[in-house]
Amino acid sequence: MKTIRSLALLALLALGLVHGSAQAQMKLTHSERSLYREVLVYEEDGLRCMCFTRQCRIGRQSCIDPRNPDHFALNYTRMMLAGTLFASADPRRVLIIGLGGGSIATALRKLSPSTEVEVVEIDPAVTRVAKRFFDFVDTPPVRVTEIDGRVFVKRAGREGKQYDVILLDAFDHEYIPEHLLTREFLLEVKALLAPQGVLVANTFSSSRLYDHESTTYASVFGTFYNLKRENRVIVTRLGGLPTQQELAARAAKYSAALLPYGADTPSLLKMFNTQVDWDVKARVLTDQYSPANLLNR
Amino acid sequence: MNTVEQLPRSLRTLCYVIALWSGFFVMGIELLGGRLLAPNFGSSIYVWGAIISVFMLALSLGYLAGGRWSLHQPSMARLSLLLLAAALTSLPVLPLAGEPLELLAQAIPDPRFGSLAAAALLFFVPTFFSGMVSPYCVRLLVVDDQTSGRRAGQLFFVSTFGSATGTILTSFYLVLWFEVNSILLSLAAISAVLAGVGLLARRR
Numbered sequence: 001m002k003t004i005r006s007l008a009l010l011a012l013l014a015l016g017l018v019h020g021s022a023q024a025q026m027k028l029t030h031s032e033r034s035l036y037r038e039v040l041v042y043e044e045d046g047l048r049c050m051c052f053t054r055q056c057r058i059g060r061q062s063c064i065d066p067r068n069p070d071h072f073a074l075n076y077t078r079m080m081l082a083g084t085l086f087a088s089a090d091p092r093r094v095l096i097i098g099l100g101g102g103s104i105a106t107a108l109r110k111l112s113p114s115t116e117v118e119v120v121e122i123d124p125a126v127t128r129v130a131k132r133f134f135d136f137v138d139t140p141p142v143r144v145t146e147i148d149g150r151v152f153v154k155r156a157g158r159e160g161k162q163y164d165v166i167l168l169d170a171f172d173h174e175y176i177p178e179h180l181l182t183r184e185f186l187l188e189v190k191a192l193l194a195p196q197g198v199l200v201a202n203t204f205s206s207s208r209l210y211d212h213e214s215t216t217y218a219s220v221f222g223t224f225y226n227l228k229r230e231n232r233v234i235v236t237r238l239g240g241l242p243t244q245q246e247l248a249a250r251a252a253k254y255s256a257a258l259l260p261y262g263a264d265t266p267s268l269l270k271m272f273n274t275q276v277d278w279d280v281k282a283r284v285l286t287d288q289y290s291p292a293n294l295l296n297r
Numbered sequence: 298m299n300t301v302e303q304l305p306r307s308l309r310t311l312c313y314v315i316a317l318w319s320g321f322f323v324m325g326i327e328l329l330g331g332r333l334l335a336p337n338f339g340s341s342i343y344v345w346g347a348i349i350s351v352f353m354l355a356l357s358l359g360y361l362a363g364g365r366w367s368l369h370q371p372s373m374a375r376l377s378l379l380l381l382a383a384a385l386t387s388l389p390v391l392p393l394a395g396e397p398l399e400l401l402a403q404a405i406p407d408p409r410f411g412s413l414a415a416a417a418l419l420f421f422v423p424t425f426f427s428g429m430v431s432p433y434c435v436r437l438l439v440v441d442d443q444t445s446g447r448r449a450g451q452l453f454f455v456s457t458f459g460s461a462t463g464t465i466l467t468s469f470y471l472v473l474w475f476e477v478n479s480i481l482l483s484l485a486a487i488s489a490v491l492a493g494v495g496l497l498a499r500r501r
Contacts, residue, residue: 035341035342036342122339122341147339147408148338148339148340148341148408149339150335150336150337150339150340151337151338151339151402151408154336154337154399154402155406158403177340178332178335178340179332179335179336179339179340184336185336286476287332287335287336287477288476288477288478289472289475289476289477290332290472291472291473294469294472294473295473
C-alpha cells in the first residue's frame with residue numbers, strides 16, 4: 001500500500017516537472033476575459049501568440065515575431081494572403097470575417113494600400129488585444145465592425161454591398177460558430193461577391209468535418225483550390241477558377257514583396273490544387289443540419 | 298387533515314411521465330431555439346441571454362396559471378389538453394423561423410432586443426403552456442397535506458430530470474442525426490401521443 005502511494009506520488013511529481021518545464025518556456029504576457037472567452041497572449045522562442053485556451057500550442061489564433069513583425073509565423077496566414085493576392089486582380093474592397101491578431105489586414109495595408117479592408121469581429125477584447133500586442137491598426141483603409149459575422153453578412157446583403165475578396169477566418173480549433181458553416185451562410189457570402197469575386201476560407205484539414213465542409217463549399221461554389229497544411233485554405237472565384245498561369249503571373253508581381261512575410265511564392269503556388277480528396281457523399285451542412293462541433297472530433 | 302380521492306396508480310404514473318416529457322420538450326425546443334435564431338441574430342451571448350430569459354419568464358407565468366387553473370375541476374383530461382396545447386402552439390415555430398424572423402431582424406437591429414422579440418414570438422406561448430403542466434400535476438397527485446411536499450418533490454424531480462435529458466440528448470445526439478425541423482416536429486408528435494393517451498385513459 002505504502003509503495004503504491006509513494007509510486008503514485010513520484011509519478012505525480014514527474015508529471016508536474018514535465019508540465020512545469022513545458023510551461024516555463026511559454027510566458028503568459030497578457031490575459032483578459034471577454035464575453036466569449038479568455039484572450040491570452042503568450043511569448044515563446046521570440047514569438048508572440050494570441051490564444052483562446054491555456055493549451056496554446058495547439059490553438060494559436062495568430063502569432064507575430066515582435067522583432068520582425070511583418071513575418072507571418074503561421075502557415076495558414078501565408079496561404080490566405082496568397083489566395084487573396086494571387087486569385088484576385090487588384091482587389092478594391094476586401095471583407096475579413098474573424099480578426100484574430102489582424103495579420104492579414106495589416107499585410108494588406110502594406111502590400112495593397114489602396115484596398116479598403118473591412119473586418120468583422122464579434123469580440124471587442126480580440127480587437128483590443130490585436131491593437132495592443134499585434135501591431136494592428138484600425139484606421140482607414142482598414143475598418144473593424146464588432147458584430148456577429150452572420151448578422152453582418154445578412155445586412156451587407158440587404159444593403160447591396162459587394163466585395164472583391166471575402167476571407168472567412170472565424171474558426172477556432174475548439175469551437176466553430178456553426179451558423180458560419182452552412183450552405184445558407186455561404187450562399188449569403190456568395191451574394192456579396194462582386195463579379196470575379198474571390199472567396200478565401202480558413203477551414204479544418206482533419207476530422208470527419210473535413211468531408212462535410214468540403215461538400216458544403218462544393219455545393220455552393222463548385223470546384224475550388226484546396227491548399228493544405230495544418231489547416232486547409234479554400235480558394236475559389238466566381239465565374240471560374242483562375243488558371244495556374246494566371247496565378248503564377250500575379251504571384252510573380254508579389255514575390256519580392258512577400259519575402260519579408262516568410263512567404264515563398266513558388267512553394268505557395270504549388271499548393272493550389274483542385275484534387276478531390278474527401279468523401280463526396282458526406283452530408284452538406286445547412287441551417288437545419290449543422291453539428292459542426294460534434295463532427296470535429 | 299384534508300384528504301382527496303387518490304388517482305389510480307396507472308394515472309399517477311402517467312402524470313409523472315407527462316411531467317417528465319414536458320421537461321424534455323421545453324429544453325429540446327430551447328436548445329433548438331439557438332439554431333433557429335442564429336441565421337438572423339447570430340449566436341452571440343445576447344442571443345442566448347434572450348432565449349433563456351423568454352423561457353424562464355414563460356415558465357414562471359405558466360406555473361402561476363397552471364396552479365390557478367388546477368382550482369377548477371382538475372382532471373387528467375385537462376392536463377392532457379395542456380400538453381396538447383404546448384405541442385400545437387410549438388408548430389408555428391417552423392414557418393415563423395424563416396421570413397418573419399428576417400423581417401424582425403430588420404425592424405429591430407439591436408442584437409439584444411431583436412433576439413428577445415424573436416425568442417418571445419417563437420417560444421413564449423408553447424413554453425407558457427408547458428409551465429402549466431407541473432403545478433397542475435401536483436394538484437392531481439397530492440392526496441393529503443402530509444405527503445404533499447413529497448409528491449411535489451417527486452414531481453420537480455421528474456420534470457427537471459426530463460429537462461436535463463432533453464438538453465443532453467438534443468445537443469449531443471439529436472442535432473447530429475436529424476434536421477432541426479424534424480426534431481421539432483417529433484417533439485410535438487410525442488407530446489400529442491402522450492396527450493392522446495391521457496385523454497383516452499380518462500374514459501376507461
